[in-house]
Amino acid sequence: MLIQIPDILTPEEVAHCRAVLDASPWVDGRVSAGPQAAKSKFNLQIPVESREAQELGDVILRALGRNPIFNSAAMPLRVLPPMFNRYDVGMKFGAHVDGSIRSIPGTGQRLRADVSTTIFLTDPAEYDGGELVIEDAYGAQEVKLPAGHAVVYPATSLHSVNEITRGSRWGSFFWSQSMIRDQGQRAMLYDLDMAIMATRTKLPDEDPAVLALANVYHNLVRSWAEL
Amino acid sequence: MLIQIPDILTPEEVAHCRAVLDASPWVDGRVSAGPQAAKSKFNLQIPVESREAQELGDVILRALGRNPIFNSAAMPLRVLPPMFNRYDVGMKFGAHVDGSIRSIPGTGQRLRADVSTTIFLTDPAEYDGGELVIEDAYGAQEVKLPAGHAVVYPATSLHSVNEITRGSRWGSFFWSQSMIRDQGQRAMLYDLDMAIMATRTKLPDEDPAVLALANVYHNLVRSWAEL
Amino acid sequence: MLIQIPDILTPEEVAHCRAVLDASPWVDGRVSAGPQAAKSKFNLQIPVESREAQELGDVILRALGRNPIFNSAAMPLRVLPPMFNRYDVGMKFGAHVDGSIRSIPGTGQRLRADVSTTIFLTDPAEYDGGELVIEDAYGAQEVKLPAGHAVVYPATSLHSVNEITRGSRWGSFFWSQSMIRDQGQRAMLYDLDMAIMATRTKLPDEDPAVLALANVYHNLVRSWAEL
Amino acid sequence: MLIQIPDILTPEEVAHCRAVLDASPWVDGRVSAGPQAAKSKFNLQIPVESREAQELGDVILRALGRNPIFNSAAMPLRVLPPMFNRYDVGMKFGAHVDGSIRSIPGTGQRLRADVSTTIFLTDPAEYDGGELVIEDAYGAQEVKLPAGHAVVYPATSLHSVNEITRGSRWGSFFWSQSMIRDQGQRAMLYDLDMAIMATRTKLPDEDPAVLALANVYHNLVRSWAEL
Amino acid sequence: MLIQIPDILTPEEVAHCRAVLDASPWVDGRVSAGPQAAKSKFNLQIPVESREAQELGDVILRALGRNPIFNSAAMPLRVLPPMFNRYDVGMKFGAHVDGSIRSIPGTGQRLRADVSTTIFLTDPAEYDGGELVIEDAYGAQEVKLPAGHAVVYPATSLHSVNEITRGSRWGSFFWSQSMIRDQGQRAMLYDLDMAIMATRTKLPDEDPAVLALANVYHNLVRSWAEL
Amino acid sequence: MLIQIPDILTPEEVAHCRAVLDASPWVDGRVSAGPQAAKSKFNLQIPVESREAQELGDVILRALGRNPIFNSAAMPLRVLPPMFNRYDVGMKFGAHVDGSIRSIPGTGQRLRADVSTTIFLTDPAEYDGGELVIEDAYGAQEVKLPAGHAVVYPATSLHSVNEITRGSRWGSFFWSQSMIRDQGQRAMLYDLDMAIMATRTKLPDEDPAVLALANVYHNLVRSWAEL
Numbered sequence A, B, C, D, E, F: 001m002l003i004q005i006p007d008i009l010t011p012e013e014v015a016h017c018r019a020v021l022d023a024s025p026w027v028d029g030r031v032s033a034g035p036q037a038a039k040s041k042f043n044l045q046i047p048v049e050s051r052e053a054q055e056l057g058d059v060i061l062r063a064l065g066r067n068p069i070f071n072s073a074a075m076p077l078r079v080l081p082p083m084f085n086r087y088d089v090g091m092k093f094g095a096h097v098d099g100s101i102r103s104i105p106g107t108g109q110r111l112r113a114d115v116s117t118t119i120f121l122t123d124p125a126e127y128d129g130g131e132l133v134i135e136d137a138y139g140a141q142e143v144k145l146p147a148g149h150a151v152v153y154p155a156t157s158l159h160s161v162n163e164i165t166r167g168s169r170w171g172s173f174f175w176s177q178s179m180i181r182d183q184g185q186r187a188m189l190y191d192l193d194m195a196i197m198a199t200r201t202k203l204p205d206e207d208p209a210v211l212a213l214a215n216v217y218h219n220l221v222r223s224w225a226e227l
Ligand code: NI
Pocket: A096, A097, A098, A159
């Protein structure tokens, strides 16, 4: 299940992120990669512990908090602090695997990386190449979205970012641990939530059928959620 | 989840069953009980392999096949041939446990006894006592229904039949193995099926919300059904 | 599984709770209900953050901590601070669904609402109506207990409180997240715990059968508990 | 997981199927659709019980039996007899849901429809339109393959066949019940099987690492397979 | 969980098996091994379809049917026809993996190989070497039992038979598919069954604690058994 | 799965532990046992809250942190502070059951005791008796390792320490809650991790087969890990 969420950031937030990033100290992205991934990773990043990363991270987290689609699709329990990266001409990230268990910086806690999210901070017109490529057995799905849009996808696939041949691609990336461990269950809850929303546009909240559907949704969450 | 189903048999079917049973050779019910249950079982039964039991069993199975509530609540994969029993004055079945794995008579096959069903063949006015008692931690729920009505309940509880103090109580009893092993999941599917039915009385079948709800139902069945 | 626990509060604790509540600022219960439930909720509550709610909440939590039946039945991992509510003449809470995921006030944490508990603070003789009604497919079970008694039940059902026609019904209510997510597994552990307790009244602790039963119980907990 | 399998039928088998179908009695496809799907289904079919359907069904089943990719991806326990359908100009199958439980014609048995397979019997050059469209939250994936090729996909999605605007699209379609109920587990086993195959092209069969990987694969199958 | 069962065959049955095998046509054991296992398998077998194998197989199956320990430990749903093998001086079976899914000869059916059983037909004094070696991370457990005894163990381990240095080792071997797929659950049910048996030697069957323990056992079987 | 880990402590760490313990105030081990276990426990312990226990506990935890075998086998989420015990002549710990849920001293938190670890601090030559005995249905496995070595085993078995007949046996013991609740899944992940390690000694990290195996490992962790 890959879900596109348009306008998760407002144009003002995108502009603010870009202004702060423009003045930030970019470093080699390999500092935060494991030994296997480091061999295929060629990009730039803002250091996780920098003041800029933390301020912009809060902008992202506030945006997530107000977005019902993100919350219904990811059902996040914990979110790793958002990272900010940049691919200039010639940079790319070859096919790789995301580790399943990550340390949350500055705490003793760990997080299971269930759901990946990329928020685009530059527009497709600003660069060539740079598609996010999600590989599965059927082939490769390519994603390239307008600035401020997000794509939410399971952290289970081999994936890559194509080489940039013109311009520069800026983005924010983070992993979430979901309250719903299994991605098939997560997808069913999302589908049921959307179907109930659609039903509620046509039937009143106090309709017994609507009440019964809401009860089924909450009882499925009780059956599946871990927190 | 205890579900009452009114009129699972027509009055004609009830009358036919009673006429056949009336002319049948009743035997001591302990013949079909395990050693633990036999100590508390005092009733009469029609032999499972008798012509009468088989003919009336088919009447019951046809009635089940046409009943959408029974099928939605039990989701039967296999049904053990219905048994016919009778409690006269002084008879009862003390608190006991139903074995989980039963042999299907006349075949090498076995069945997991998930769901119990009792169909009442005599009316409450015809006898005193004889309540089916389902014990759980909250106390005891007593069930006594009109002739032709059924009660469907999980085979997991301690249960009993109270002593008869007047008249005679006739009934049919059988176990089903459900396609849905877990009774909590079975209950959620039943609730969702009923909620979708209610929604479809108000919204057309081709409404995208109705289509999406049907897809969720079938995908939950795919996730849970064993056959 | 609905479990009644007599005398979870002592008469002195009940009297203390009532005295404190009597002097408390009751407010409209809809302040703590979601939009769907608010439409059917008509009662009074003590504000969660009030000094009175916190003091009495501690009384309740201490009572839970010393009660082996509550701990065996609910196997609580986290308990939401107890709430205190009151239904006067004409008040009621219509059939509604409890949300599955709740925020723990004053923390960033959330809790999965698995188990509901109501502790009665007024006696049945003090009011008419006011039954807690747990609806399931079998019909409606009504609960109304002496002051100081509790009822523990799964948070999965549609439920309601009948309208008060005389007097006033006071109570405390709270949700627990259980270490055992599945209510069928929770019920089996409760049954096994009770059966082992009963066996230990007849056989010594060091009997190998008792030791083996205890090992099975703890290994089932290891298989199922999430914490 | 959508998997394309090239050349599951040989050119001779495709030619044979087309010759037999050419001489067959096509009937309205709605005869085999449930009431909801019938409203959006406009195509032609060979009757399931016809001699032609049975002979060609055997051709298909033999082809499946010899194909390691199909067996690794679907892990079929039971396959419903293949159906043969045809879309002429103006025909289509609107978005619909496949029922989860199907009867196997001519037997009392049922099958859980886990995996859908379409084998194309006409080439893309022979018709316009007619794409198989698999809808998910990310958008719609369209599939249109050369004659003799197959696409294998989970039976869980809303899907449709686009209207034909030129020529005619012939195909065979069938559902399989998999030994692996969960599609995420099925995908992991497929990925592990492919990875072990690739490892065995480089390391000898008796290498302890290869032996250990094979043991992990078989033990995962033991953990997950139902048959 | 490795379980030794003494005297699963009577001395007369052992003698009968040996007399029939003595007159049987032994063939190279590699005929029934997959390509990976064939490289390490050096023993002799009776052809599965031979009259002798079928007659002795029935002897074994009857012995299993009357043995409560075997049935409680393996909870067999299906048993593959027993095989008979022989290791003479210089023969052995190197470390190997048992395939998870086996075809039942002469039927279209398959079986999941959950539980392995070896019944020894020669006494330890009759040969040197020939230990059955079950390898796990802790090291290797070696098993060599008197004629007529059996060892039951999960089919999940790497295992081998040591080279024979004197005499000849005869045995019967077969796989069972268990009603309980997970070996941890199977072990818990076995432990609970044994503990209840031990309790029933001290408390009467109608003791409420015994009744409650039996109910827990059957409800765990209902939760876990697949058939 | 019992795993021996050699040299988890360096000789210097062992010597340091022994020197500190030598000067410590040993107390009766029954202070930290539940009522059932206390009846069979006869040994000495360092008080959990003592300065010595805390200092040496940190030595142990640092040693665990740097040991890849321990981390792959136990996948620890939380570790209870290590305890230090001592068996002198005549002391022993009879067969007993470890409780499943433990309180973490000095915090409100609890831990599920999944994995037991014993680190030996004295050499086998220093004492007679004192074997750790893990009982399962197959019989009893006895473990007695050199100083500095560890044994890691599931906390699910009945186990005991044999009576000391000469010298003194010193050791450290602690429970871990694993990210992988089920011990069968934990064993499969350990086996897969070891197999991938072995493959990586022969094939380069960027080999697609190695990448695919790493992806399967991480996706199994995503499917099973709870944190
Ligand atoms: Ni990545």
